[in-house]
Amino acid sequence: MYHSIDDMAKNNENQIILPEPTIRRLPWYLSYVRMLDNLHVEYVSSTQISKELNVQSSQIAKDLSFLNIRGKTRIGYEVHSLVEELEGYLGFNRQHDAVVIGVGSLGAALMQDRGLKNYGLNIVAGFDVRSEVIGTSLGGLPVYDISDLAAWQREHRVSIAILTVPVDRAQETAALAIASGMRALWNFTPYRIKAPDDVVIANTSIYAHLAIIYNRMHNSDSDLKQE
Amino acid sequence: MYHSIDDMAKNNENQIILPEPTIRRLPWYLSYVRMLDNLHVEYVSSTQISKELNVQSSQIAKDLSFLNIRGKTRIGYEVHSLVEELEGYLGFNRQHDAVVIGVGSLGAALMQDRGLKNYGLNIVAGFDVRSEVIGTSLGGLPVYDISDLAAWQREHRVSIAILTVPVDRAQETAALAIASGMRALWNFTPYRIKAPDDVVIANTSIYAHLAIIYNRMHNSDSDLKQE
Numbered sequence: 225m226y227h228s229i230d231d232m233a234k235n236n237e238n239q240i241i242l243p244e245p246t247i248r249r250l251p252w253y254l255s256y257v258r259m260l261d262n263l264h265v266e267y268v269s270s271t272q273i274s275k276e277l278n279v280q281s282s283q284i285a286k287d288l289s290f291l292n293i294r295g296k297t298r299i300g301y302e303v304h305s306l307v308e309e310l311e312g313y314l315g316f317n318r319q320h321d322a323v324v325i326g327v328g329s330l331g332a333a334l335m336q337d338r339g340l341k342n343y344g345l346n347i348v349a350g351f352d353v354r355s356e357v358i359g360t361s362l363g364g365l366p367v368y369d370i371s372d373l374a375a376w377q378r379e380h381r382v383s384i385a386i387l388t389v390p391v392d393r394a395q396e397t398a399a400l401a402i403a404s405g406m407r408a409l410w411n412f413t414p415y416r417i418k419a420p421d422d423v424v425i426a427n428t429s430i431y432a433h434l435a436i437i438y439n440r441m442h443n444s445d446s447d448l449k450q451e
Numbered sequence: 452m453y454h455s456i457d458d459m460a461k462n463n464e465n466q467i468i469l470p471e472p473t474i475r476r477l478p479w480y481l482s483y484v485r486m487l488d489n490l491h492v493e494y495v496s497s498t499q500i501s502k503e504l505n506v507q508s509s510q511i512a513k514d515l516s517f518l519n520i521r522g523k524t525r526i527g528y529e530v531h532s533l534v535e536e537l538e539g540y541l542g543f544n545r546q547h548d549a550v551v552i553g554v555g556s557l558g559a560a561l562m563q564d565r566g567l568k569n570y571g572l573n574i575v576a577g578f579d580v581r582s583e584v585i586g587t588s589l590g591g592l593p594v595y596d597i598s599d600l601a602a603w604q605r606e607h608r609v610s611i612a613i614l615t616v617p618v619d620r621a622q623e624t625a626a627l628a629i630a631s632g633m634r635a636l637w638n639f640t641p642y643r644i645k646a647p648d649d650v651v652i653a654n655t656s657i658y659a660h661l662a663i664i665y666n667r668m669h670n671s672d673s674d675l676k677q678e
Contacts, residue, residue, distance in 0.1 A: 242666055248659045255618045255641040262619075277643040315665030316658075333560030343658045344665065383668065391482045392489075408664045414482040416504040424667040426660045431543075431570045432475045433653045437635045438542030438571065439469055440651040441610065 246287045247314075252277050253284065254310040261307045269300030319346040321382040322410075325397055326389030327352040327367050330412060334386060336363035348382060370400070377404040386410045387417075473514045474541075479504050480511065481537040487530050496527030546573040548609040549637075552624055553616030554579040554594050557639060561613060563590035575609060597627070604631040613637045614644075 256276055260268055270288070274281035288301070293309045295301045311317040319341070324331045327350040334340065335350050350367040352358060358369045368376060385401035387394060387409055394415035401409060408424040411417055414431045483503055487495055497515070501508035515528070520536045522528045538544040546568070551558045554577040561567065562577050577594040579585060585596045595603060612628035614621060614636055621642035628636060635651035638644055641658045 244663065247662050247666060248656065251641045251656060251658045251662060252643040256643075259619050278645060279643070314662040315669065316662070318665075320665060320668075329560045329563045333556045336556045340661075343661050345661055384664065392486050408668050410660065410664060414478045416479040416483075416506070418505055424664055426664045428655070428657055428660050429475065429478060430655055431478045433637065433655050434567075434570050434572055435474050435478060435541040435543070436471065437611065437637060437651055437653045438545075438547060439474060441547075441635050442542065 242290060246290065249279060249283075249287055250310055250314055252279070253287070254307065254314065254316070257301075257303055257306050257310070260303050265303050267296075267300045268303050268306070270295065272300065314344075316342065316344040318344055320344050320384055321380070322347050322384035322386055323373075323382050324350040324386045324388060325352075325370065325373075325401060326387060326393070327354075327357050327362065328388060328390075331386070331388035332362050334388065335365050338363070345384075347386070348380065349376070370397075373400060374404045377406070381405065384408045384410060386412070388412045391415050469517060473517065476506060476510075476514055477537055477541055479506070480514070481534065481541065481543070484528075484530055484533050484537070488534050492530050494523075494527045495530050495533070497522065499527065541571075543569065543571040545571055547571050547611055548607070549574050549611035549613055550600075550609050551577040551613045551615060552579075552597065552600075552628060553614060553620070554581075554584050554589065555615060555617075558613070558615035559589050561615065562592050565590070572611075574613070575607065576603070597624075600627060601631045604633070608632065611635045611637060613639070615639045618642050 253273060256273060257268060270281040270284040273279070273284050285295075288295075288306075291306075291309045291313050293301060293305055308317070322345055324335050324347055327335065331350060331352075335347055340347065347365060349365055350357075350362060351370045351373050352367055353370050357367050360367050383406060385398075385406040385408070387397055387401070389397045391413045394411065394413040394417060398409055398411070398417045398419060402419055402423055407422070408426070409417060409419065411425055411427050412430070414429055416427070417425055419425055480500060483500060484495060497508040497511040500506070500511050512522075515522075515533075518533075518536045518540050520528060520532055535544070549572055551562050551574055554562065558577060558579075562574055567574065574592060576592055577584075577589060578597045578600050579594055580597050584594050587594050610633060612625075612633040612635070614624055614628070616624045618640045621638065621640040622644055625636055625638070625644045625646060629646055629650055634649070635653070636644060636646065638652055638654050639657070641656055643654070644652055646652055
């Protein structure tokens with residue numbers, strides 16, 4: 225019994241949990257209405273969102289019905305309120321402290337990406353095993369020795385660990401983070417991590433996405449040949 | 452009619468296409484059996500993979516049945532052949548040329564991540580609008596002016612564009628890449644890109660994953676309060 229992005233919804237039968245397809249679509253709506261808000265547009269209809277994002281307007285209305293906001297007939301949703309409701313619902317307007325474990329190229333990039341704050345992620349430190357990065361700072365944040373994680377965590381009590389270690393260190397690093405009290409792991413390695421039931425695991429498997437791109441491109445090639 | 456990771460499978464009724472959940476699991480198997488191969492382990496059973504990755508062994512057998520490999524009774528799969536079959540099937544043993552558009556922190560990290568070559572992705576250049584990065588090099592790769600993309604692409608004919616631009620530039624940049632002949636877009640922005648039917652779009656929506664982490668952590672909190 226493990227929680228991952230993929231099986232999260234069905235593993236939580238006793239909880240009111242948002243359907244995952246809805247959670248995946250809400251950030252699309254948010255990024256669009258944030259742009260409208262920046263342009264001082266006041267109202268937006270689900271039809272307009274539908275045209276822009278290629279999602280059926282009935283689906284949009286259904287997704288937004290989870291939120292504490294109602295559209296007005298023939299006018300639509302108030303843009304600024306919709307931004308705030310979406311940010312609140314998605315948890316993007318609260319800061320969630322996190323550490324990066326594995327300060328390679330991806331880990332370092334995440335530490336330097338100030339944009340993540342707009343999505344409620346507040347990275348406070350990095351950890352690594354390599355002496356050449358321990359003691360340095362990245363994007364103004366300290367990089368510590370992974371062997372100091374448990375002691376550091378007793379003081380800081382951070383909830384989220386971002387795993388950007390090499391794949392063969394994924395499981396042991398995850399175990400270390402969990403033992404130190406982390407409650408959620410954002411796993412960027414292609415390894416399927418084992419964890420207790422109460423630990424949230426989100427797999428951002430960029431390699432799987434590559435496989436899908438290649439598979440689909442290859443199928444397009446076959447199409448062309450057949451025509 | 453657009454192709455994205457999410458609706459790819461159902462949009463291709465006239466093609467033999469691997470079910471997406473299978474494509475998502477195959478890289479898990481690969482990362483595990485690659486580790487075994489490095490340790491010179493000769494055989495692995497689906498039961499063993501099942502225990503390690505927490506996927507039902509019947510599911511594993513079914514997923515691997517798409518491949519040109521058969522396990523032996525009571526012995527299992529030959530590890531090295533399984534690595535090669537998985538790499539071949541997923542397209543990871545062929546190099547696919549790509550460019551990064553938007554050389555911010557994430558784009559720069561991808562250009563410097565030599566690990567992507569193990570997954571068949573060969574990034575050959577970066578493009579940006581900012582004069583301070585144009586003309587520099589990152590991980591040994593050149594960064595060009597985005598306004599030179601079309602001309603550059605006429606010579607290089609790269610298939611894949613990796614979009615790591617700010618969200619409000621996502622659609623226009625995608626349109627530019629498509630106009631220049633790119634056939635697949637790996638979209639790291641939270642924007643839902645519109646594209647013709649024959650262009651492959653893979654959305655790696657890391658922000659959606661954050662929303663899922665927060666949502667699930669919040670539900671765990673409620674659980675604790677109720678107990």
